[in-house]
Amino acid sequence: NKYREDVQLMKAMGLKYYRFSLSWPRLFPDGTRASGPNQPGVDYYNALINELLANDITPLVTLYHWDLPQALQESYGGWVNEALVQHFNDYANFVFQTFGDRVKYWITFNEPWVVCFLGYGTGGNAPGIQDESNSTYLCGHTILKAHAAAWHTYDSMYRASQQGQISITLNCDWPEPR
Numbered sequence: 603n604k605y606r607e608d609v610q611l612m613k614a615m616g617l618k619y620y621r622f623s624l625s626w627p628r629l630f631p632d633g634t635r636a637s638g639p640n641q642p643g644v645d646y647y648n649a650l651i652n653e654l655l656a657n658d659i660t661p662l663v664t665l666y667h668w669d670l671p672q673a674l675q676e677s678y679g680g681w682v683n684e685a686l687v688q689h690f691n692d693y694a695n696f697v698f699q700t701f702g703d704r705v706k707y708w709i710t711f712n713e714p715w716v717v718c719f720l721g722y723g724t725g726g727n728a729p730g731i732q733d734e735s736n737s738t739y740l741c742g743h744t745i746l747k748a749h750a751a752a753w754h755t756y757d758s759m760y761r762a763s764q765q766g767q768i769s770i771t772l773n774c775d776w777p778e779p780r
Contacts, residue, residue, distance in 0.1 A: 605650050613657045620659050622650070623667035623712065626693055633671030635692040644700060651704050662707040664771065665694055665752065668717055668727070680729050682722060682740040687748045694752035698760045708768040710752045714745040715773055 612620055626633065628643040654661050670680055678685050694710065711717070716727065718741035725732035749770050756768045 603646070605646075606653055609650075609653045609657050609659065612654075612659055617659055619662050619707075620654055621662040621664065621709075623664040623669075624697060625669050626666060627669060627671040629697070630671065630693060631673070633674035633689055633693070635689075635696055639696065639700075647701060651701055655704055660707065661705050662709070663697075663701065663705050664709040664712050665697060666690070666710065667712040668721075670729075675729050680722070680731075680741070681717065681744045682731075682737050684744050684747065686744055687751050690748040691751040691755055695755050695759070698756055698764070702760050702764040702766060706764070706766040708756065708766060709771050710749045710768065711745055712771045713773040714742060714749075714770070717745065718742045 609620075624647060625643070628646075629639055630637060631640055651661050670686075674680065674686060674689060680686070698708070718738050719734075720727040721729055722731045722741040723734040723738035731737050753768055756766070760766065761768075
């Protein structure tokens with residue numbers, strides 16, 4: 603991996619912030635905290651965060667960017683199952699605890715509409731489910747609950763000591779009349 607060279611390029615460009623996404627399956631290959639973290643994944647993110655900070659670049663970290671652990675898709679059917687709320691919260695709690703001493707800006711989910719509509723509605727994205735009438739809404743409901751759970755975990759357990767912020771990234775279209 604060439605993250606050190608990448609960070610030097612960012613520094614040369616004058617970047618002050620760098621948004622990147624953690625890979626849930628890289629940290630917890632089966633998606634559950636019970637199986638324990640993948641230490642090489644933890645080490646990689648620690649090294650990246652430390653390199654960014656050493657070069658005066660503030661990390662802005664996204665927890666979920668469309669990469670659900672396959673085991674959770676197979677065991678629960680993915681984001682249509684509310685059991686994922688607790689699994690996501692366990693993962694979020696781990697990353698807040700592990701990286702939150704250095705990360706001050708968190709995004710829980712990147713564009714949940716894309717995950718739910720394209721992944722569980724039209725089937726154009728993973729996991730390829732075509733069920734616009736039901737699964738799209740179940741997915742959205744579960745992701746909003748997972749976001750809320752992670753937000754409350756951060757707020758109640760970490761915000762006071764870590765002094766960070768947490769939110770969600772929503773996408774939108776910008777149509778203009780012709």
